Amino acid sequence: MTRKTANDFHPQALKLFDQYVHGQLSRRDFLQRVAGFAAAGVTAEGLLAALSPRFAEATQVKVDDARIKAHFVEFPSPKGYGKARVYLAQPAKAKGKLPTVLVAHENRGLNPHIEDIARRLALAGFIAFAPDALFPLGGYPGDEDKARELFGKLDQAKTHEDFLAAEDYLKHLPEGNGKVGVVGFCYGGGIANFLATRVSDLAAAVPFYGAQPSAEDAAKIKAQLQLHYAEKDERITSGWPAYEQALKAAGVKYQAYIYPGVEHGFNNDTTPRYDEAAAKLAWQRTIEFFNKHLRT
Structure with missing residues (x-):
């Protein structure tokens, strides 16, 4: 087919x-x-x-790939929902401490695609940490429509605190080198921007087509930023000029790319909105960016 x-x-x-x-x-x-x-x-x-997504057809790194090890971790989130759960993926063999990356999912929770993204990062030599915002409501339900319904029931203030708790947990992970980056997609792109405004020692943030913070919050960013937008994504990309102006005014260091002719979600290879050329280029840029800012 x-x-x-x-x-x-x-x-x-x-x-x-x-x-x-x-x-x-x-x-x-x-x-x-x-x-x-x-x-x-x-x-x-x-x-x-x-x-709609076709997860099995798009999987790049199988769950049982011998080159990585992956498992779920639960930890307290006192200011959030009380307890958070993440999918942790890392190289099976590593010498020394590794850089760490928090993976923020789209507005469906921790589905198979995001788990696959975490495993891809593990193959690239990072410890990947992918929280499931739906964990307080039972976790990703295995059905995108049900996940969509559940997502609307979240208290976003508590969810944001869960992501902050995840970043802090990751920062202190014994196997990590103490440097944390975040990559997020759609809803998770907004989370990447949010974490950059709240975590003063966040090393790098890479939002993919994520909602932008206010100019007041943008001025608080200390992390290195790399932003990816889709030309045809009017809903999100229309907010970039104001965000860029705020970043320039605050002296925030950033790289920004708008990919011509592509739709929102172009990096998600489980749906027809995926654009192979743009996704590969954006991912290459992301890995190079993390290598530069998380390993030194």
């Missing part, structure tokens, strides 16, 4: 899907509104299925 890309879908269908993914449309409303953009012989349900 030929893998579908964003170009195989009507632009309006992609916009509606983005609204559905981010809670602006119910499943019912999405199906009703997208029906007119389905190709001949394709139902609205079929269109939704075609746009």
